[in-house]
Amino acid sequence: MEDERSLLQKLRAYPPSVFFMLGNEFCERFSFYGMKTILFIYLITEHEFAPSTATFIYHAFACIAYFTPLIGSILADSIFGRFKVILYGSIIYVVGHILLSIGAVPFFSYGFRSSMDFSGLFVIAFATGCIKPCVSAFAADQFEEHQKDLRSQFFSFFYFAINAGSLFAILITPILRGRVQCFGNPHCFPLAFGVPGVLMALALVLFLMGWAMYKKYPPSKENVxxxxxxxxxxxxxxxxxxxxxxxxxxxxxxxxxxxxxxxxSVRALLNVAVIFCPLIFFWALFDQQGSTWVLQARRLDGRVGHFSILPEQIHAINPICVLILVPVFEAWVYPALRKITKVTPLRKMAVGGLLTAFSFSIAGGLQLIVNETMEYPPTFGQVYIQRIGNESLIHDFNGTKDGNIPTGRSEIEAGFYQFNTGLANETKTVNFSIPNKGYVMAAFRLEKETKVVSFDYKVEKTDNGATRVFVVSPNDIPTHKVYVVNSRGDVISECPLTSGSHVDIIPGIISDPNVKLHWGPGCNSTSCISSLPNINLNAQMGAVHVLHIHPTTTEKDLDLLVRPNSVSILWSLPQYIIITLGEVLLSVTGLEFAYSQAAPNMKSVLTAMWLLTVFAGNLVAMLISGTRLIPNPALEFFFYSILMCIVMAVFILLAMQYTYVEEHDEDEDDDDSIRINEKKSIEMSEQISANNNA
Incomplete structure (x- = not known):
C-alpha cells in the first residue's frame, strides 16, 4: 500500500526537480535571514543611527518585503508564470546583495556607501517579496495529482529547509560580523553580507540546474x-x-x-479578514525580535562560561524551538488537550496571542533590571571627569580654593578650566568644553613641571562584546607598547604606550575572560612579552577601564569608566521561548483555520491578506518604536504587552461570534476555472510561505 512504503522509498518516488527546490529554499532563507539578522547592528554601528532610527529602517525593510508578495503573485498568476518570476526575482535578489556588500566596505565615502546600502536593501526587499508566494507553490507543481501523500510529506522537508536555513544564518553571520576583523574594522560587515549573497547566488544556480526537469505551467491570466x-x-x-x-x-x-x-466566496474571505485584523499586532510584536530585542541583548552579558554569544545569535532560539515544538504539539499537547476540552483554531490563536503579550511583559521586566546597569550621559551642559593621579598636584581648580576635584568620577559644567599645580607660579589649562562627554584627567609631577593629560571617551558600554582599556602614563613612549595576552599566552590586541591610546579585548567564540595586560618595549616574541610588567584583568563585556601605568602599577591603578554588562543573556531565553510558543499556536494555526474557511478560488488572495498583516504589523512597530513614541524601552515593552492583551480581548469577542463553515469541496466546479492541482499546491505551499515569517 502507498502509506506502507518506507521513507527512503517515498524519497525515491519524488520528482527529481523538487530536490533542487529544497536546496534553493535552504540557500535563499540563509541569504535572507543572514542579512536581516545583522541589519539592525549594521545600521547602528556603521551608519551610527540612533536606535529609534535603526528600528524605523529595519521595520520599513520588513514592510516592503511583505508588501511586494502582492506584486509577485500578480506577476506569476497573470503575466509571467511562477518559473519566470522566481528566475527574474532571484537574479535581482543577487544584485541586491552585491550592492549591500559593496556599501559595507569602509573605504568608500559615506554618501556612496549609503546609496549602495539603501538601494541594496530596497532591491532585496522587492525581490524576496516577489518570489515568496511562488517558490513553494512551484515546488508543489512538480508532483503528479496521484502523488498527494508525497506532496504533503514534501512540505515537511520544505518547512525544515526554511528553518534550517534561518537557523544556520542566525548562528553564522553574527560570527562573521563580530568575530572576524577586516579593512581595519573590528566588524567585518562586507564578509557578513557577502556570504549571504554567495548563498543567494548558489540558490539561483540550484534553481537553474533543474531547468530541464521542471513542469512550467503557463500563467492562468486571471487576477483573483x-x-x-x-x-x-x-x-x-x-x-x-x-x-x-x-x-x-x-x-x-x-x-x-x-x-x-x-x-x-468573497463573503467567506471577508469573514476571515475580520479575524485577521487583530493579528496585525501579533506581527508588530513578533518581528521586534530583530530590532528592539537585539537592542536589549546588546546590553546583556553574552558570556556563558568560556562561550560568548552575540546579541543577534540569541534569536536562533526561535527556529530551534519551532522545529521542536511543532511536532511536540501535534503529537502530544493537542491530543492531551482534546481529552479535556474542545481545541479549535481560534482558541489556539487566542492563547498564542496572550502568550506573545506575556513574552513582552517578561522583556519589560528584564529591561528594568538592565536599566539599573546602564551608563547614562551627564546632565545637559555637564561633563564627567575621571580624576587620576596625586590629588595634591591640583590646587584651586578654576581659581577657587573649594574647587578641587576629587579622584574618581565627578560631574562639572563643560568649559575651559585652569588650576595651580602646587609648583611656584605654575598653572595649567584643561579643555572640557564638549558637553555630555566623559573625560579622563591625569596630572603627574615631573622633575621641573607638572604634566597634565586629558582625553574624552564615550559614556556608554562598548559593542561587539568588547572590553576597552585606555592608557595613561606620565612618560609617553611611542616605541613601547601595551599588550593584551590571553590565557594561552597569545597576544590578542596591542596599542602604543601613549596616554589616550586604548586596546579592545574582543572575546572569541570560545575564550577565557581572564587576560593579562603587559607593557614595555616592543617585543616580537612571547617570551619577551611575558617578562614585561603586567597585571590581571577580568575582561567583562561592555566595560571601559583606564590603566595608570607607572613604575609600581598594580590592579589598583585600573579604574572603571563604564560599568560592564552584568545581566546574563540567558535571562532573555524565557521571553524567546514564550513568544515562539505564541508563534506555534497563532501563526502556524492561522492559515490552517483560514484555508478551511475560505473558498478554493480565494486561497491566493488569502495568502496575500496574510502577508499584508505582517506588512501592517511592521508598520505599527515603525510608528511606535521607530519614532520613540515611548522613550523608556521598559515602558515600551509593557505598552506592547498591554496593547496585545486589549487586541486579543477584541479577537476573542470576534471569535465568539464566528460561525465555522464546512470545508469547501476542492473538486467542485469553479467559476474561475483554476486547475485542481494548482489550487492544492497553493493551499499547502502558502501555509509554508506564511510559516517562514518565523
Missing amino acids: IAKVSEVIYTSVRKMIRGSDKPVNHWLDHAAPEHSQKMID
Missing part, C-alpha cells in the same frame, strides 16, 4: 484579487446609489453582475 475588488466595488456602488433590492448580506448587491458563487 481584481475580481474580489470588483465584487466589493459593485456592492458599495449600488449601496451608495440606494438600491431598493432586499438582500441578506450587503455583498449580495453585486448580483447579477457577478455570480452567486463568487459573491459567497
Whole structure:
C-alpha cells in the first residue's frame, strides 16, 4: 500500500526537480535571514543611527518585503508564470546583495556607501517579496495529482529547509560580523553580507540546474484579487446609489453582475479578514525580535562560561524551538488537550496571542533590571571627569580654593578650566568644553613641571562584546607598547604606550575572560612579552577601564569608566521561548483555520491578506518604536504587552461570534476555472510561505 512504503522509498518516488527546490529554499532563507539578522547592528554601528532610527529602517525593510508578495503573485498568476518570476526575482535578489556588500566596505565615502546600502536593501526587499508566494507553490507543481501523500510529506522537508536555513544564518553571520576583523574594522560587515549573497547566488544556480526537469505551467491570466475588488466595488456602488433590492448580506448587491458563487466566496474571505485584523499586532510584536530585542541583548552579558554569544545569535532560539515544538504539539499537547476540552483554531490563536503579550511583559521586566546597569550621559551642559593621579598636584581648580576635584568620577559644567599645580607660579589649562562627554584627567609631577593629560571617551558600554582599556602614563613612549595576552599566552590586541591610546579585548567564540595586560618595549616574541610588567584583568563585556601605568602599577591603578554588562543573556531565553510558543499556536494555526474557511478560488488572495498583516504589523512597530513614541524601552515593552492583551480581548469577542463553515469541496466546479492541482499546491505551499515569517 502507498502509506506502507518506507521513507527512503517515498524519497525515491519524488520528482527529481523538487530536490533542487529544497536546496534553493535552504540557500535563499540563509541569504535572507543572514542579512536581516545583522541589519539592525549594521545600521547602528556603521551608519551610527540612533536606535529609534535603526528600528524605523529595519521595520520599513520588513514592510516592503511583505508588501511586494502582492506584486509577485500578480506577476506569476497573470503575466509571467511562477518559473519566470522566481528566475527574474532571484537574479535581482543577487544584485541586491552585491550592492549591500559593496556599501559595507569602509573605504568608500559615506554618501556612496549609503546609496549602495539603501538601494541594496530596497532591491532585496522587492525581490524576496516577489518570489515568496511562488517558490513553494512551484515546488508543489512538480508532483503528479496521484502523488498527494508525497506532496504533503514534501512540505515537511520544505518547512525544515526554511528553518534550517534561518537557523544556520542566525548562528553564522553574527560570527562573521563580530568575530572576524577586516579593512581595519573590528566588524567585518562586507564578509557578513557577502556570504549571504554567495548563498543567494548558489540558490539561483540550484534553481537553474533543474531547468530541464521542471513542469512550467503557463500563467492562468486571471487576477483573483481584481475580481474580489470588483465584487466589493459593485456592492458599495449600488449601496451608495440606494438600491431598493432586499438582500441578506450587503455583498449580495453585486448580483447579477457577478455570480452567486463568487459573491459567497468573497463573503467567506471577508469573514476571515475580520479575524485577521487583530493579528496585525501579533506581527508588530513578533518581528521586534530583530530590532528592539537585539537592542536589549546588546546590553546583556553574552558570556556563558568560556562561550560568548552575540546579541543577534540569541534569536536562533526561535527556529530551534519551532522545529521542536511543532511536532511536540501535534503529537502530544493537542491530543492531551482534546481529552479535556474542545481545541479549535481560534482558541489556539487566542492563547498564542496572550502568550506573545506575556513574552513582552517578561522583556519589560528584564529591561528594568538592565536599566539599573546602564551608563547614562551627564546632565545637559555637564561633563564627567575621571580624576587620576596625586590629588595634591591640583590646587584651586578654576581659581577657587573649594574647587578641587576629587579622584574618581565627578560631574562639572563643560568649559575651559585652569588650576595651580602646587609648583611656584605654575598653572595649567584643561579643555572640557564638549558637553555630555566623559573625560579622563591625569596630572603627574615631573622633575621641573607638572604634566597634565586629558582625553574624552564615550559614556556608554562598548559593542561587539568588547572590553576597552585606555592608557595613561606620565612618560609617553611611542616605541613601547601595551599588550593584551590571553590565557594561552597569545597576544590578542596591542596599542602604543601613549596616554589616550586604548586596546579592545574582543572575546572569541570560545575564550577565557581572564587576560593579562603587559607593557614595555616592543617585543616580537612571547617570551619577551611575558617578562614585561603586567597585571590581571577580568575582561567583562561592555566595560571601559583606564590603566595608570607607572613604575609600581598594580590592579589598583585600573579604574572603571563604564560599568560592564552584568545581566546574563540567558535571562532573555524565557521571553524567546514564550513568544515562539505564541508563534506555534497563532501563526502556524492561522492559515490552517483560514484555508478551511475560505473558498478554493480565494486561497491566493488569502495568502496575500496574510502577508499584508505582517506588512501592517511592521508598520505599527515603525510608528511606535521607530519614532520613540515611548522613550523608556521598559515602558515600551509593557505598552506592547498591554496593547496585545486589549487586541486579543477584541479577537476573542470576534471569535465568539464566528460561525465555522464546512470545508469547501476542492473538486467542485469553479467559476474561475483554476486547475485542481494548482489550487492544492497553493493551499499547502502558502501555509509554508506564511510559516517562514518565523
